[in-house]
Amino acid sequence: MFREDLCNRCGKCLSQCPWMEVDGEEAIGIVKKLIKKEYSSVLKNCITCFACNEICPEQAYPFDLIASLQEKYYTLFPKEKLKAVERRFSSNDDEVAAFNADSILSLCVFKETDPELIKGALYDMPQVSGNPYFCWVLFSHIGGASIQEKHVKRLIQNLARNNPKEVVCFHDDCYTMLSHFAPEYGLDVPFRPVHLAEHLLRRLKPKHHSLKSLNVKIAYQRPCASRYTPEKENFIDELLDLVGAERVDRKYDRENAMCCAGVKKILGMGDPTPHQEENVKDAINAGAQALVCLCPMCMHALSPAAHRNRLPVLFIGDLARMALGEIKVNAFN
Ligand code: SF4
Ligand code: SF4
Known part of the structure; x- marks a missing residue:
């Protein structure tokens, strides 16, 4: 939720946007227009990477203003197309x-x-x-913020059926929905959302003596939703460390992560x-032998792009399965 009371109109959210060229003075003017709910061309040029929420030094969540x-102004998907995706x-x-069950795994639509x-075994x-477990964060990427909010109560009810104590979220978006957006919408989440990285760690740690150390340098692709939930980043680091995967220090990681840009095609x-x-x-x-995605x-x-450049792409769960010995480690050869 955009916090107008915290916004000091510095314009950094737009002048430091990785996807648009907006100079400092212009950015300040545009932010003021947006706060007055006026149209600006940034609304159609923003690729919805959520980066400005982390760029903002005041935690004012400027992307949430842009999204609304x-x-x-239906600058991304038109109304009818939004309705079709909602259906x-x-x-x-x-x-x-x-x-x-006390603990369930929510797979969204994956x-x-x-x-x-x-x-x-990690998903056993x-x-x-x-669809009943779809988290709706997609709608932040296609210009349907209110549709996202409208369906979350039902998602929580569906997950809470039979009273689980915790819900492990396979997708970063689902975790972000339950741990960030739902409380913002004033909704009670009657179970603990557990991030996939925390779940994988809990499963691997008791077996740490028998884990295979992968001894590999990897580049991590940080997803957009992590801009809302950076607090779980320590689980990612701990997990990579546990399996012997060194997260290379590169330009496009952590707060400076580059969106995968898949949404550009969709939009x-x-x-x-x-x-x-x-x-x-x-x-x-940066020396990575593989690109690891959450x-x-x-x-x-x-x-x-990775295949063209002969860089293997791996799901983070598969890295954990390699350390367990469930998947052969030949991807880095
Ligand atoms: S939302 Fe944040 S970065 Fe943007 S103008 Fe306001 S305080 Fe500055
Ligand atoms: S969401 Fe990304 S593309 Fe859109 S204004 Fe913010 S930083 Fe720029």
Whole structure:
């Protein structure tokens, strides 16, 4: 939620935007216009990477202001297209799973799209997946902020059915929805959202004596949603450390991460390839032997550029499975 009371109108959110050229004075003027809910061309040029939320020194969440105006002026998806996407991900109560478990794994819609990423002992627990568990953060990327908010109460109700104590979130977006957005919307989350990296750590740590140290240098692709939930970054670092994967120090990581740019294609904002090539080359120049992704969407977006440059792309869960011995370690050879 944009915090107008915290915003000092410094303009840094726009003048330091990695995707637009806006100079300092112009940025200040645009921020003032946006606060008055007026139109600006930044609303159609913003690729929704969420970076300005971390750039802002006052934690005012400027992207949330941009997102609300992208919907007001339909600068990304038009109204009818937003409605069509909303219908695509809607569900009815018959589809909600019913079973008793203290801890469940929410797969969002990735069981349908990426089943090969959800194999092995690390995911051996009660699972829920499909439209009733879709987290709706996609709508922050396509100009449908209010649609995102509208459906979250139902998502929480679906997950809370049978009273789990915790919900492990396979996707960074789901974790961000439950740990950041839902409380912002004033919704009670009656279970603990657990990030995938924390879950993987909990499963691997008791086996640390028998884990295979991967002894590999990796570049980490930090997803957009992590801009809202940077507090779990320590789990990522601890997990990489535990499996013997050195996170290389590169230009496009942590607060300076480069969006995978897959959303540019979805929004019809031009060819993302040059940005993806730059991202992959940054990883290679820093000595990485593989690009490790937390978000399956980042994997899909960056794979063509990575393959062209002979850099393997791995899901972070598969790195954990390699350390367990479930997947052969030949990806780095
Ligand atoms: S939202 Fe943050 S970065 Fe943007 S003008 Fe306000 S204080 Fe500055
Ligand atoms: S979300 Fe990304 S592209 Fe949009 S204004 Fe913020 S930093 Fe720029």
